[in-house]
Amino acid sequence: MSAPQPQHRIELAVHEGEGDLMLVNFGPxxxxxxxxxxxxxLLDGEIVVKxxxxxxxxxxxVEKLAERLTFTxxxxxxxxxxxxxxxxxxxxxxxxxxxxxGIEVPRRARWMRTLFAELQRVASHLLWLGTxxxxxxxxxxxxxxxxxxxxxxxxxxxxxFEEVTGARFHYNTHxxxxxxxxxxxxxxxxxxxxxxxxxxxxxxxEHLTSTNRIFDVRTRGVGTISSELALGLGLxxxxxxxxxxxxxxxxxxxxxxxxEVPVNVMTExxxxxxxxxxxxxxxxTESIRLAxxxxxxxxxxxxxGAKAIKTPTQFKAASGxxxxxxxxxxxxxxxxxxxxxxxxxxxxxxxKIRPPSYHAMSVLPYVLPGHMVSDVVAILGxxxxxxxxxxx
Amino acid sequence: xxxxxxxxxxxxxxxxxxxxALWLERKLAARMGSRLGPTMVGRHGLLQPIADxxxxxxxxxxxxxxxxxxxxxxxPILTAVFAIATVAVVPFGEGVIAADLDIGxxxxxxxxxxxxxxxxMAGWASNNKFALLGGMRAVAQxxxxxxxxxxxxxxxxxxxxxxxxxDIVHYQQxxxxxxxxxxxxxxxxxxxxxxxxxxxxxxxxxxIPEAESELVxxxxxEYTGMKFGLFYMAEYIHTLVSSAIGAALFLGGWSGPFAxxxxxxxxxxxxxxVFIYVVRWTLLRFRQDQLMRLAWVWLVPMGLVLVFxxxxxxxxxxx
Numbered sequence: 001m002s003a004p005q006p007q008h009r010i011e012l013a014v015h016e017g018e019g020d021l022m023l024v025n026f027g028p029x030x031x032x033x034x035x036x037x038x039x040x041x042l043l044d045g046e047i048v049v050k051x052x053x054x055x056x057x058x059x060x061x062v063e064k065l066a067e068r069l070t071f072t073x074x075x076x077x078x079x080x081x082x083x084x085x086x087x088x089x090x091x092x093x094x095x096x097x098x099x100x101x102g103i104e105v106p107r108r109a110r111w112m113r114t115l116f117a118e119l120q121r122v123a124s125h126l127l128w129l130g131t132x133x134x135x136x137x138x139x140x141x142x143x144x145x146x147x148x149x150x151x152x153x154x155x156x157x158x159x160x161f162e163e164v165t166g167a168r169f170h171y172n173t174h175x176x177x178x179x180x181x182x183x184x185x186x187x188x189x190x191x192x193x194x195x196x197x198x199x200x201x202x203x204x205x206e207h208l209t210s211t212n213r214i215f216d217v218r219t220r221g222v223g224t225i226s227s228e229l230a231l232g233l234g235l236x237x238x239x240x241x242x243x244x245x246x247x248x249x250x251x252x253x254x255x256x257x258x259x260e261v262p263v264n265v266m267t268e269x270x271x272x273x274x275x276x277x278x279x280x281x282x283x284x285t286e287s288i289r290l291a292x293x294x295x296x297x298x299x300x301x302x303x304x305g306a307k308a309i310k311t312p313t314q315f316k317a318a319s320g321x322x323x324x325x326x327x328x329x330x331x332x333x334x335x336x337x338x339x340x341x342x343x344x345x346x347x348x349x350x351x352k353i354r355p356p357s358y359h360a361m362s363v364l365p366y367v368l369p370g371h372m373v374s375d376v377v378a379i380l381g382x383x384x385x386x387x388x389x390x391x392x
Numbered sequence: 393x394x395x396x397x398x399x400x401x402x403x404x405x406x407x408x409x410x411x412x413a414l415w416l417e418r419k420l421a422a423r424m425g426s427r428l429g430p431t432m433v434g435r436h437g438l439l440q441p442i443a444d445x446x447x448x449x450x451x452x453x454x455x456x457x458x459x460x461x462x463x464x465x466x467x468p469i470l471t472a473v474f475a476i477a478t479v480a481v482v483p484f485g486e487g488v489i490a491a492d493l494d495i496g497x498x499x500x501x502x503x504x505x506x507x508x509x510x511x512x513m514a515g516w517a518s519n520n521k522f523a524l525l526g527g528m529r530a531v532a533q534x535x536x537x538x539x540x541x542x543x544x545x546x547x548x549x550x551x552x553x554x555x556x557x558x559d560i561v562h563y564q565q566x567x568x569x570x571x572x573x574x575x576x577x578x579x580x581x582x583x584x585x586x587x588x589x590x591x592x593x594x595x596x597x598x599x600i601p602e603a604e605s606e607l608v609x610x611x612x613x614e615y616t617g618m619k620f621g622l623f624y625m626a627e628y629i630h631t632l633v634s635s636a637i638g639a640a641l642f643l644g645g646w647s648g649p650f651a652x653x654x655x656x657x658x659x660x661x662x663x664x665x666v667f668i669y670v671v672r673w674t675l676l677r678f679r680q681d682q683l684m685r686l687a688w689v690w691l692v693p694m695g696l697v698l699v700f701x702x703x704x705x706x707x708x709x710x711x
Contacts, residue, residue, distance in 0.1 A: 022524075045528075046525065046529075137675065142597075142673055142676050145421070145424050145425045147425075149425070209676075214675055214677070217682055218676060372679060372680065373606050374600070
């Protein structure tokens with residue numbers, strides 16, 4: 001399979017015969033770019049001829065910052081990367097550090113992390129569904145209604161997190177060798193009660209969206225990504241699975257508790273916005289099933305490794321390099337760490353984060369041309385980009 | 393002189409109704425989205441429209457440097473004037489009408505059609521690409537939906553044999569609501585009228601000219617303060633008047649038992665208005681080409697068939 005020809009060096013000078021094209025700066029201050037993101041669109045009437053994405057407006061230098069901080073200090077920093085699913089960032093980075101330092105994570109901690117990851121997936125996909133409806137239906141209309149419903153349910157999941165960690169958003173609950181906060185008493189009932197509510201309402205959302213005729217005509221055949229293009233550009237997660245590639249790290253390279261609780265991977269074949277929506281909506285149902293299984297089978301035991309690392313001196317022996325990839329709601333979140341050994345002290349020599357939605361965005365110049373302005377918003381929304389992790 | 397009196401009364405009532413129709417919509421939308429809506433200003437937020445108006449009046453009036461000043465300022469005024477003009481021929485009761493023109497239906501359609509000109513003016517004069525795209529969309533949409541709207545309105549005109557709104561209501565008093573009988577051209581014509589009115593007044597699922605998730609705010613992107621307020625108001629007046637005209641043409645206008653005619657007319661108007669907003673806060677938005685396809689492939693032929701049926705009913709049905 002050959003990689004697609006790189007097309008990112010698109011000449012933006014107006015060529016002969018393009019004199020009638022209109023150049024529109026879509027963003028960075030645009031309501032539907034999911035944060036601050038800019039696309040230069042060359043329009044022929046309403047049809048996109050060229051599209052050039054410009055990320056980088058939310059760049060915070062996280063990777064450089066990591067070279068100055070000790071391993072344990074990085075949890076709350078990476079929390080802000082994928083700010084819709086913060087817990088998965090912590091999970092990814094600490095899994096990498098633990099592998100680097102050879103720290104064993106207790107079974108209960110692994111189960112808890114997996115439970116949080118699945119709840120986080122439900123919350124993240126709910127937010128995606130809400131914002132996607134907002135993109136399709138407008139902030140002053142049916143879209144806003146769906147959006148508010150999704151937020152209502154997302155709040156319930158955040159309540160669950162708050163109960164454990166005390167925070168609703170930036171949890172800082174993962175740490176080296178396990179978790180900081182144990183599950184409170186009676187947590188299982190609360191999880192089940194919340195999931196009951198969400199499972200019942202997911203049916204309503206399907207009526208408002210995927211089985212809705214207008215939703216169907218707005219998404220079917222729009223923004224089709226072939227499996228070749230998806231693989232060539234390194235797309236992962238629901239976007240890849242919607243293009244017919246059956247790939248999910250939770251099943252293919254199990255981590256946490258996924259080796260004990262098998263995952264059913266949801267795929268679609270058509271690769272359009274509708275397929276991506278359906279994959280995510282089904283993944284929510286699947287995550288609810290997984291979360292129920294995880295909370296029911298939650299083992300007893302310690303939640304943090306027996307030899308928890310407390311002082312920076314203990315890091316100094318660390319050297320070598322590791323890559324760990326986990327399946328976040330958006331796809332493969334890779335963490336590549338090079339430890340500096342004694343020379344660098346307790347900080348990583350280099351940290352590289354591979355954010356799934358950055359790679360998802362790279363598909364824009366390929367799929368946008370030929371679509372209408374309305375579809376630009378739909379396609380962008382269907383990729384579920386989070387600028388925090390795109391720009392880091 | 394009674395028409396002058398009624399004009400003053402109707403315009404005053406219309407403006408106030410528009411303000412509280414806005415409140416009603418906000419409450420409705422809030423309830424649909426499991427929210428409370430305005431609660432802070434007055435009981436149940438009933439004074440919210442006044443607060444909104446005061447806020448809009450205080451906002452800085454910005455004229456973009458590259459904008460065409462004259463057109464830019466004229467557009468919101470014209471929009472509001474045209475929207476208010478349509479109400480002149482709406483009969484709210486026996487004799488409660490600002491101007492009982494014998495071409496009432498034509499007047500309404502003409503001013504409804506004219507509405508697109510200030511919108512395009514605004515889109516062009518703003519010198520903003522999003523506004524321009526919005527203006528282009530608005531023109532394309534208005535041109536498409538004017539046709540089925542006219543065709544649907546022709547059905548009651550043909551049945552009643554008059555273009556005067558009062559005559560059409562009288563016809564319905566003697567026979568029955570046109571939406572009910574004759575059912576075949578009547579009910580589909582009513583639905584067609586509703587659909588086309590939604591598109592005419594830029595309501596979801598046909599609000600693509602302002603499509604805020606795509607075009608920021610469409611033609612009103614560059615407008616601030618009361619100029620934006622005028623666009624906003626015109627939109628609501630347009631929706632309200634469309635509901636009133638729908639009620640007069642198809643739902644028997646002021647006719648109804650037990651209560652005075654005015655009550656019935658207001659009730660029917662409000663019913664249609666609420667329906668439009670329930671649709672708005674439920675559905676998503678069409679894409680422009682899908683909208684055009686719907687208009688030209690389905691609605692226009694349907695309208696032609698309905699007009700033909702109405703003619704058949706009149707000639708052979710003995711209506």
